[in-house]
Amino acid sequence: MTTQDPDTALIAQDPDAALVARMGQGDEGAVRQFVTARLPRVLALGLRLLRDPAEAEDVAQEAFTRAWRQAPRWQPGxxxxxxxxxxxxxxxxxxxxxxxxxxxxxxxxxLPDPPDPQPGADAMLEASARGQAVAQAIATLPERQREAILLVHYQDLTNIAAAEVMDISVEALESLLARGRRSLKQHFAQKEGWRDE
Structure with a gap:
């Protein structure tokens, strides 16, 4: 029986382990590589939650600053x-x-919010009218249901990873997802011309 190299096992658990280790050692190339790989997903999450590109960019900048500071202290595993x-x-x-x-x-x-002269985040993220309608409907969900839906369906996190991000149990996440999906289905069932496919 062969034993797996401990470094290989850690990378299998976390594909970013080697990159984060290099970031922790001050490797600027590793920082650029990490930001390039993760920026689209971080920005997308910020845009979907905040619905403001400038705010999403600020959040992304702060998140990557914290990642850079955390890297030297990160413990693999x-x-x-x-x-x-x-x-x-x-x-x-x-x-x-x-x-x-x-x-x-x-x-x-x-007073209502003034209209934004720029295209909204939904218009930039969703090319179709249906996509825009879905994004708007998701925005009306309660905060925790919205977060669960976005993390699992838009950020492509597993239920386990999304539950960890939200600091809840997998069962609680699945309950949030079920309630959110049910609310969305009811929302669209009330819309004229919506067909459940």
Whole structure:
């Protein structure tokens, strides 16, 4: 029976392990490689949650700054670095959403948000009308259901990884997913012309 090299076993658990180790040693090429590989997914999560490209870019910048600072202290085997990065991104988005909810607008409590002159994040992310409708419907879900749907269906995380990012059990995640999917199905069942395919 052959034994697996410990470094090979850690890379099998976390494909970013070697890259993170190089980042921790100050390898600028490794940092660029990591950012290039992970930036699209981090930006996409920020855009879907915040619905503001500038805010999503700020969150991505902060998440990668934290990744760079965390890399020297990262212990292989304590989880996947990508899962940790998604957790950081999700928490940064949550913080921004909470600040928006609690930030008073002087004298404008009842004023609607001004229209954004730029195309919305949904328009950039979803090419079809159906995609836009789905993105808008997802935005109306309760926060935890929305996060679960986005992590599993748009970020392509497994249920286990998404539960870890959200710091909940897999069963709780699956319950959030089921409720979110049910709400979306009901939403579209009420729309004229929607056909369940």
């Amino acid at each position: 304590q989880g996947r670095f990508d899962t940790w990065l998604h957790t950081v991104t999700l928490n940064l988005c949550r913080d921004r959403l909470r600040r928006k909810r609690h930030a008073p607008v002087p004298g404008g409590e009842d």
